[in-house]
Amino acid sequence: MDQSKEQRILNSVSYNAVKGDPESVLNCIDKYCGQYEWAMNVGDEKGIILDKTVEEADPTVALEMGTYCGYSAIRIARLLKPNARLLSIEFNPEFIPIAKEIIEIAGLSEKVTIIEGHSQDIIPQLKKKYEVETLDFVFLDHWKERYAPDTILLEECGLLRKGSILLADNIVYPGAPEFIKYIRSNSRYECTSYPTFLEYMKVEDAMEKAVYMG
Numbered sequence: 634m635d636q637s638k639e640q641r642i643l644n645s646v647s648y649n650a651v652k653g654d655p656e657s658v659l660n661c662i663d664k665y666c667g668q669y670e671w672a673m674n675v676g677d678e679k680g681i682i683l684d685k686t687v688e689e690a691d692p693t694v695a696l697e698m699g700t701y702c703g704y705s706a707i708r709i710a711r712l713l714k715p716n717a718r719l720l721s722i723e724f725n726p727e728f729i730p731i732a733k734e735i736i737e738i739a740g741l742s743e744k745v746t747i748i749e750g751h752s753q754d755i756i757p758q759l760k761k762k763y764e765v766e767t768l769d770f771v772f773l774d775h776w777k778e779r780y781a782p783d784t785i786l787l788e789e790c791g792l793l794r795k796g797s798i799l800l801a802d803n804i805v806y807p808g809a810p811e812f813i814k815y816i817r818s819n820s821r822y823e824c825t826s827y828p829t830f831l832e833y834m835k836v837e838d839a840m841e842k843a844v845y846m847g
């Protein structure tokens with residue numbers, strides 16, 4: 634059976650990246666997906682917004698929804714302080730071994746825990762099963778129609794604290810209109826929009842930052 638796009642991305646990283654060097658893994662994926670096969674990594678342009686937001690949050694515990702090949706997990710984990718950790722939820726089982734291998738090549742396996750499942754099932758388990766008190770940073774990059782209900786679920790599970798920072802990808806393309814409606818009309822969030830471009834394309838997109846005020 635011929636290889637998947639995600640396996641070809643792993644091949645390219647495995648062959649071209651410098652082991653233990655997260656920047657070289659990110660550059661390799663961006664080059665491959667920019668030149669050969671588009672893929673839904675947050676990419677190098679939106680990646681800078683992600684970097685800045687992670688640096689602002691300086692999280693001890695971070696959550697990501699939508700692991701895919703591990704690109705944003707590497708972007709986040711490479712900025713984490715010692716003993717800080719990233720939990721990343723992925724529901725598509727075929728992506729998980731590929732993401733694990735790419736994160737391993739970046740030398741960041743100790744900082745990243747990939748959890749297989751649907752966000753709506755995993756979020757309620759984070760406190761007890763994954764020993765999370767509250768989340769300092771959340772990156773939303775999974776099903777766009779789940780951004781709003783999962784944000785509400787994070788609140789209901791007591792996983793957000795005063796100052797928790799949420800960052801959502803794809804606000805314009807593919808779009809997350811229900812999330813925008815919810816978060817911008819909710820006085821408990823301070824929202825900022827970052828107009829940008831879709832990964833590897835000259836197509837407009839945006840990211841939304843929402844700080845939970847408790």
Ligand SMILES: O=C(NCCCCCn1ccc2cnccc21)c1cc(-c2ccc(F)cc2)cc(O)c1O
Pocket residue numbers: 673674675698699700722723724725750751752753774775776777779802803806807831832
């Ligand atoms: O769909 C996107 N991402 C989500 C993929 C599926 C996530 C599934 N999943 C993962 C964890 C998880 C937990 N619980 C439930 C479900 C879960 C996406 C799409 C595009 C895109 C596509 C086509 C196009 F022409 C232009 C743009 C660009 C992006 O940046 C994206 O992020």
Ligand SMILES: [Mg+2]
Pocket residue numbers: 673674675774802803
């Ligand atoms: Mg995305």
